[in-house]
Amino acid sequence: MKSITSQKILIIGNGGREYAIGRAFSQDSRVDRIYFYPGNGGTNKLGENISVQTDEELIRFILSHQIDFVFIGPEAPLVEGMSDVLREAGIKVFGPSSKAAQLEGSKAFMKDFVSRFGIPTARYLQTSHYDEAREFIISLTPPIVLKADGLCAGKGVVIVNTHKQALEELKNMLEGKSFGEAARCVVIEEFLDGYELSVFALCDGEEYVLLPASQDHKRLLSADRGPNTGGMGAYAPTPLCDEEMMKKIENLIIKPTLKGMQKEKMPFYGVLFAGIMVVSIGDVLQPYLLEFNVRFGDPECEILLPLLKTPLLDLCYGVMEHKLGLLKVEISQRYCVGVVIASQNYPYSTSEAKAISINDVDENLGHICFAGVNLKDGILMATGGRVLVCVGVGESLKEARKNAYALVGKVHFDGMNYRDDIGFRALKNV
CATH class of the missing domain: 3.30.470.20 (ATP-grasp fold, B domain)
Known part of the structure; x- marks a missing residue:
């Protein structure tokens, strides 16, 4: 590969993932400048958050600032074709085409694709028709898995324990009551244990x-x-x-x-x-x-x-x-353990913004990646959803988890919510 020097990078997205990507780039001496679109209240410590309204404005910004490449973090812009638009404008992009992104954008497309190529997956039916779906559901032994075909931010999957529950959920999905338009086509699967x-x-x-x-x-x-x-x-x-x-x-x-x-x-x-x-x-x-x-x-x-x-x-x-x-x-x-700290009402509803205080973080333990945060008068605020991730690093999984929870103890805001057992499956016999 050619020598890489003096890079300017734009990262699309505003979550903990995009913060982590920016952090990785910020530790590379060959990276001169990092931009985030739109970013969050933590990413501006790593680079510059920008605001544009249209694809045309975004392209003008990229070209005028001589950005070397764009890294697209979330699924929605990939499925919607942002990488194609940028490539057509002569801009380097890290991320698949919209056609390739159908592997995530449509569960029906994915299941049909893997079936064509003999990739092991659960027995399934994809359909928009209630009667066809009902017949397949009755043929399955509960539990039964129902998935909305389209994007649902990782939440479009329901597992039910009876045929009656499955048929009720199916009706809600096909009528748009559950997951909206994303569930007008559903994928029904046998449950894998x-x-x-x-x-x-x-x-x-x-x-x-x-x-x-x-x-x-x-x-x-x-x-x-x-x-x-x-x-x-x-x-x-x-x-x-x-x-x-x-x-x-x-x-x-x-x-x-x-x-x-x-x-x-x-x-x-x-x-x-x-x-x-x-x-x-x-x-x-x-x-x-x-x-x-x-x-x-x-x-x-x-x-x-x-x-x-x-x-x-x-x-x-x-x-x-x-x-x-x-x-x-x-x-x-080494090993890494990440513990998500979420807002009080996650994932049921939005939460009132709360001020965050963080005591001195020992970098030997790990670091914090910021997600659902913004800055208000210079104060970091938890604005709802998943707020941040405490990432512990260690020579063993046990040490990494201990360090992650030590970092959790450094974070304080009203209503903070987290699990106390990350890594339990691997550590239960340790």
């Missing part, structure tokens, strides 16, 4: 680099109780994914997906996330694909980037220039 893994691959269309397997914690409350959320914490690497399991995921899911995307003339460039359910079939553990995302997860991004020894900047150029195969990618042998 096992444990989940999050596996991320950086992809340049042909070559790919696997990052350490991680595990997200979706439920709001400790011991996996309460409703699903966007994620209340994560850790990596997980001992629940050994070398043999990672090889299975690579050969059965990642490789055939990238080959299939090439075959269907929508090669995948960027970050591909595979949500995996590991199921025990007799004495054999088998990975099944639950879902794809076409970007870094949040909060997984916050705990994966600190494990990179190879600079994120080099990886981005490896992807954008289709030269990942030329890079020698190194991963730290």
